Amino acid sequence: MSTDTPLRTADTAPTAPVTRTRRTLGWDAAxxxxxxxxxxxxxxxxEHFGTARNFGFLVLDLAPIxxxxxxxxxxxITGDIDLSVASMVGLTSSAIGVMWDAGLxxxxxxxxxxxxxxxxxxxxxxxxxxxxxxxxxxTIGTLALYRGLSYVLLGDxxxxxxPRSFTGWTxxxxxxxxNILPGLLLLVAVFAVVLHATPAxxxxxxxxxxxxxxxxxxxxxxxxxxxxxVTSGAVAGLVGAFxxxxxxxxxxxxxxxxxxxxxxxxxxxxxxxxxxxxxLPGVFAGVVLLMSLQNALRLERISTEALTVVTGSLLIISVxxxxxxxxxxxxxxxxxxxxxxxxxxxxxxxxxxxxx
Amino acid sequence: xxxxxxxxxxxxxxxxxxxxxxxxLFGARILGLVLALAxxxxxxxxxxxxxxxxxxxxxxxLAAAISVLLASGxxxxxxxxxxxxxxxxxxxxxxxxxxTFLSEYELAVPLAVLLGxxxxxxxxxxxxxxxxxxxxxxxxATLGTLYLFRGIVYFWAGGSRISAGDMPRSFLDFGTAxxxxxxxxxxxxxxxxxxxxxxLARYRSGRDLxxxxxxxxxxxxxxxxxxxxxxxxxxxxxxxxxxxxxxxxARYGTVDASAGNGLELDIVAAVVVGxxxxxxxxxxxxxxxxxxxxxxxxxxxxxxxxxxxxxQRAIVGALIIGAIALDRIVxxxxxxxxxxxxxxxx
Numbered sequence: 119m120s121t122d123t124p125l126r127t128a129d130t131a132p133t134a135p136v137t138r139t140r141r142t143l144g145w146d147a148a149x150x151x152x153x154x155x156x157x158x159x160x161x162x163x164x165e166h167f168g169t170a171r172n173f174g175f176l177v178l179d180l181a182p183i184x185x186x187x188x189x190x191x192x193x194x195i196t197g198d199i200d201l202s203v204a205s206m207v208g209l210t211s212s213a214i215g216v217m218w219d220a221g222l223x224x225x226x227x228x229x230x231x232x233x234x235x236x237x238x239x240x241x242x243x244x245x246x247x248x249x250x251x252x253x254x255x256x257t258i259g260t261l262a263l264y265r266g267l268s269y270v271l272l273g274d275x276x277x278x279x280x281p282r283s284f285t286g287w288t289x290x291x292x293x294x295x296x297n298i299l300p301g302l303l304l305l306v307a308v309f310a311v312v313l314h315a316t317p318a319x320x321x322x323x324x325x326x327x328x329x330x331x332x333x334x335x336x337x338x339x340x341x342x343x344x345x346x347x348v349t350s351g352a353v354a355g356l357v358g359a360f361x362x363x364x365x366x367x368x369x370x371x372x373x374x375x376x377x378x379x380x381x382x383x384x385x386x387x388x389x390x391x392x393x394x395x396x397x398l399p400g401v402f403a404g405v406v407l408l409m410s411l412q413n414a415l416r417l418e419r420i421s422t423e424a425l426t427v428v429t430g431s432l433l434i435i436s437v438x439x440x441x442x443x444x445x446x447x448x449x450x451x452x453x454x455x456x457x458x459x460x461x462x463x464x465x466x467x468x469x470x471x472x473x474x
Numbered sequence: 475x476x477x478x479x480x481x482x483x484x485x486x487x488x489x490x491x492x493x494x495x496x497x498x499l500f501g502a503r504i505l506g507l508v509l510a511l512a513x514x515x516x517x518x519x520x521x522x523x524x525x526x527x528x529x530x531x532x533x534x535x536l537a538a539a540i541s542v543l544l545a546s547g548x549x550x551x552x553x554x555x556x557x558x559x560x561x562x563x564x565x566x567x568x569x570x571x572x573x574t575f576l577s578e579y580e581l582a583v584p585l586a587v588l589l590g591x592x593x594x595x596x597x598x599x600x601x602x603x604x605x606x607x608x609x610x611x612x613x614x615a616t617l618g619t620l621y622l623f624r625g626i627v628y629f630w631a632g633g634s635r636i637s638a639g640d641m642p643r644s645f646l647d648f649g650t651a652x653x654x655x656x657x658x659x660x661x662x663x664x665x666x667x668x669x670x671x672x673x674l675a676r677y678r679s680g681r682d683l684x685x686x687x688x689x690x691x692x693x694x695x696x697x698x699x700x701x702x703x704x705x706x707x708x709x710x711x712x713x714x715x716x717x718x719x720x721x722x723x724a725r726y727g728t729v730d731a732s733a734g735n736g737l738e739l740d741i742v743a744a745v746v747v748g749x750x751x752x753x754x755x756x757x758x759x760x761x762x763x764x765x766x767x768x769x770x771x772x773x774x775x776x777x778x779x780x781x782x783x784x785x786q787r788a789i790v791g792a793l794i795i796g797a798i799a800l801d802r803i804v805x806x807x808x809x810x811x812x813x814x815x816x817x818x819x820x
Contacts, residue, residue, distance in 0.1 A: 131717060145699070180561035199613075234744060235555075235778030245795060245799070249799065250802065251795075251798050251799060251802055252752050252753055252798065254557075254613075254752055255746050255752040255794065255798045256795060256798065258739055258743060258746070258794060259743075259746075259791050259792075259794030259795040259798070260791060260794075260795065261739065261791065261793065262787045262790045263787070263789050263790075263792055263794075263795065264787050264790030264791070265788075265789025266784070266785065266786065266787030266788025266789065266790070266791055267788050269785075269787060270784050270785055270788055271741075271790075273784055275781075282738075303692055334561065366677065367714060370784075378559075378620070378621075381617065382618075382621070385614055385617075391611045391613055391614050392611065415485070421628070423625055423627070423628030423629055424629075425625075425627065425630070426621045426624050426625035427515070427621065427622055427626065428621030428625075429621045430617075430618045430619060430620065430621030430623075430624075430625060431618070431622060433611060433614065433617060433618040433621070433623070434604060434614070434615060434618035435610075437610045437611070437614050437615075438604065438608045438609075438610055441608060441609040441610065442608070444745070445609075458705075
């Protein structure tokens with residue numbers, strides 16, 4: 119009990135960040151362990167799962183979710199959300215098709231796709247960070263708006279005349295290593311370093327934990343939130359380029375409905391929807407778990423319908439389980455007789471915390 | 475003498491003005507929606523007189539019926555600072571369930587209808603339990619059950635579809651029958667929306683939902699049974715989605731596992747356009763129903779206006795952003811006016 123008390127009152131003490139990291143590390147460790155265990159079991163038990171060929175497919179399937187999950191993690195940690203990511207992918211994909219039909223060189227187009235994504239993200243950021251409108255409502259609006267504009271651009275036709283040199287490279291691999299993997303891992307590393315080892319990353323956590331306190335601490339809240347939405351848009355533009363090259367087809371309905379899968383993967387990775395909590399290693403593990411599970415189910419010829427059930431259940435369990443465990447722990451603690459406390463000043467604070 | 479009597483009388487007067495201004499604001503949203511609807515219908519009819527023909531109006535009323543039902547339930551939930559993303563999946567589960575009970579098990583129509591609605595209530599109870607007992611945030615819980623319930627429909631259906639021929643005539647007639655020119659389904663939706671509206675406006679437990687959304691802490695301290703109220707709101711949202719599923723089966727006749735797929739965002743859009751604050755505590759079912767009607771009319775008007783159907787989503791998106799931006803402007807102005815009023819008194 120005496121060792122427990124300082125931990126419980128730490129919310130108000132200067133050691134608060136330490137306890138928070140410890141708590142999230144616990145969840146991270148759990149999800150990473152589950153993911154590793156699943157990968158081992160699947161490699162041994164599922165035929166063809168561990169092959170280089172399947173690994174290539176897994177990386178290609180995983181890439182868009184993982185890429186979109188990186189900025190989404192940062193945005194959800196600040197307490198916002200971006201539901202328009204899949205529509206931004208669709209709109210950049212349509213734009214790529216239109217620009218290619220207009221005869222622009224593909225190198226220029228792919229760069230412009232990222233720029234266009236950043237502009238779309240800046241529109242979100244303007245409404246959310248500058249005007250202060252709720253992110254959920256704004257990005258539901260731009261979800262419809264961007265998807266609508268992508269239909270306006272391309273209708274229900276498709277552009278599929280991209281040169282093989284580009285589309286082939288995107289899905290190709292050198293031996294065991296898919297061509298896109300190094301770039302993918304590099305981006306993961308960049309986001310992880312920014313979030314966990316820079317002042318900007320601390321600022322993101324601070325905004326999510328308490329936006330007013332963050333503002334008083336001198337964090338430029340508006341600028342940070344705005345830039346995160348721009349980043350989300352730029353990454354969505356990149357995914358739009360990847361998606362178009364991978365399937366060699368620019369279509370208005372590309373990546374339709376992907377936003378919910380991305381959010382599910384991020385939450386599965388231990389990020390709190392209320393902000394302030396979560397880590398990139400956890401999200402990485404969450405994405406890998408979700409996508410390799412899907413991959414394994416497909417190899418086992420279990421219908422993709424099962425996957426929707428699994429996704430939903432995992433998502434609920436990932437939040438429900440820690441809650442239930444915490445409740446059981448408090449119930450057990452309450453049952454124990456109260457010991458004489460070593461730190462009398464901390465006791466009232468702890469009781470006040472527990473009373474509601 | 476006059477100067478001494480003035481201050482006490484001024485305060486209630488100002489308060490009166492204050493409530494009047496609030497009422498004016500509430501009315502402004504409704505007025506705006508009605509005006510937008512009227513202009514849209516007038517312009518469309520001018521350009522294409524067939525838009526107001528009986529069949530076209532009935533199509534709109536039928537299509538709006540299901541949206542209005544779901545929007546009513548969504549309003550209850552959003553008022554409490556929650557959200558229900560599973561409504562589309564619940565509708566799908568209930569529609570497929572009702573159709574299966576009728577075609578495969580050949581149950582009597584009223585029984586099948588009742589079971590369809592009960593499916594919705596059960597789904598709502600699961601959402602409510604996850605949120606209140608499990609402590610799962612509403613967005614996460616209902617995103618999870620969006621997948622879960624949809625997965626169950628896929629399992630149940632296994633790729634099959636139930637067509638109109640498999641269902642009893644009386645059930646399908648019910649989907650198209652009219653009373654005084656009004657489709658039955660629309661009438662059901664209107665009655666339910668009015669019931670929810672009166673409940674929210676007049677009943678104590680209905681007002682509790684507003685209190686929970688305005689300030690959950692204050693509501694709890696005031697002794698409002700939060701768990702029970704939230705549970706009730708989610709069960710009601712589920713029940714209305716279940717009823718929506720029954721109406722869907724009756725109206726379209728053909729039901730497969732993807733019925734209502736992606737509907738949740740349309741419903742949230744309708745509610746937000748209807749002036750319900752996404753973070754709870756303010757808004758009316760009347761507004762939400764008008765929002766749903768407006769979106770349906772836009773859907774139907776675009777082809778009549780000769781505008782490419784592809785513009786529909788873009789327009790809806792712009793409308794949502796316009797609506798919340800408008801809300802923000804109004805809120806800032808009211809806050810400024812309130813500050814002015816209080817500083818004046820002091």
